[in-house]
Amino acid sequence: xxVEDGKLTVEVxxxxxxxxxxxxxxxPRQESQTVLDVxxxxxxxxxxxxxxxxxxxxxxxxxxxxxxxxxxxxxxxTHVGKVATGDSLTVEPLRNLPVIKDLAADMDPFFDKWVQxxxxxxxxxxxxxxxxxxxxxxxxxxxxxxxxECINCAVCYAAxxxxxxxxxxxxxxxxxxxxxxxxxxxxxxxxxxxxxVSGVGGCHNCHSMGSCAQYCPNELNPLAAIAGLxxxxxxRVFRRRKNA
Amino acid sequence: MKAPPRAHPLWLAFVLHRVSGLAxxxxxxxxxxxxxxxxxxxxxxxxxxxxxxxxxxxLAEFGLVFLLAVHLFGGLRLLALEWLPWSDAQKTLAAxxxxxxxxxSGTFFLNAI
Numbered sequence: 001x002x003v004e005d006g007k008l009t010v011e012v013x014x015x016x017x018x019x020x021x022x023x024x025x026x027x028p029r030q031e032s033q034t035v036l037d038v039x040x041x042x043x044x045x046x047x048x049x050x051x052x053x054x055x056x057x058x059x060x061x062x063x064x065x066x067x068x069x070x071x072x073x074x075x076x077x078t079h080v081g082k083v084a085t086g087d088s089l090t091v092e093p094l095r096n097l098p099v100i101k102d103l104a105a106d107m108d109p110f111f112d113k114w115v116q117x118x119x120x121x122x123x124x125x126x127x128x129x130x131x132x133x134x135x136x137x138x139x140x141x142x143x144x145x146x147x148x149e150c151i152n153c154a155v156c157y158a159a160x161x162x163x164x165x166x167x168x169x170x171x172x173x174x175x176x177x178x179x180x181x182x183x184x185x186x187x188x189x190x191x192x193x194x195x196x197v198s199g200v201g202g203c204h205n206c207h208s209m210g211s212c213a214q215y216c217p218n219e220l221n222p223l224a225a226i227a228g229l230x231x232x233x234x235x236r237v238f239r240r241r242k243n244a
Numbered sequence: 245m246k247a248p249p250r251a252h253p254l255w256l257a258f259v260l261h262r263v264s265g266l267a268x269x270x271x272x273x274x275x276x277x278x279x280x281x282x283x284x285x286x287x288x289x290x291x292x293x294x295x296x297x298x299x300x301x302x303l304a305e306f307g308l309v310f311l312l313a314v315h316l317f318g319g320l321r322l323l324a325l326e327w328l329p330w331s332d333a334q335k336t337l338a339a340x341x342x343x344x345x346x347x348x349s350g351t352f353f354l355n356a357i
Contacts, residue, residue: 067248070247070248070249071248071249072248095247095248143329158248159248161247161250164247207258208254208258208322208325208326209250209254209255209258210252210253210254210255210258211248211250211252211254211255213254214252214254214255215248221332223254223325224332227325227326228329230326231326231327231329
């Protein structure tokens, strides 16, 4: 039997808020079929009321992440053949986030925490100043470069057990962004970033379980970025003691 | 909702460190209580020390050494992970060097005892 003749049994989470149940759909198998293709097929041919989120379909926008067979994944770049157990697939909304409806998770807490971590650029110059030359080989720039491919998909946030244990924890993505900006030589206020990430829900909550790095679809390492923040916040304590 | 599979090395290292720490925390008060008997009740200490000749207690001592070693190296691992801004390749090389050194010196150590 070729892939084209096969059927896929898909369990899809349906519901709004905290309430819901799994609904089963039969979806035709196709070659090079992605999990997003499966979800789109259900919405187009089986049940138009199915709610989910996607935009670019090529792993750039970070909006289509869902739990696939219990693992957080970017569905547009996840091939069914690689993740289906036999002919069955389970698709749920992202873990650790409230559910708006069906497969669409509410991303507000995730992005609110980016702002709380001061993971926003504080400009040091205006548009009227000449562009500053950035030394691509400097060690700080290398640290910053390591995290800039983050697409804000929240896969790391869904994978993190510390986030599920502590709702105040800023999470791997926001902290990695903070670390990137901290190392950016154009950043005007790196101290504000250290203040923001050393509070109650900050980088020191991380237990180094490493699920963020394990499941990041872009193979980034938020764990290393959080370790960097831990180092800098700790060094600052000793600096302050010395200057006091 | 079900958590994603956790059987990856960093998560297992976390659990090993946490569980060995808890077990040692439970062991230490008992350890100090027994030691204190050397001063308060030497007779009781002696009868307890006879108990340590039992094979089961010998086995438990092996477990204790294992827990201590695991917790010690788990702590060193965390210190390296958080305090050394090394690249992944450098860390792998360093861990490899430690592994080979333990293997070589451990072989000589086992010959000596």
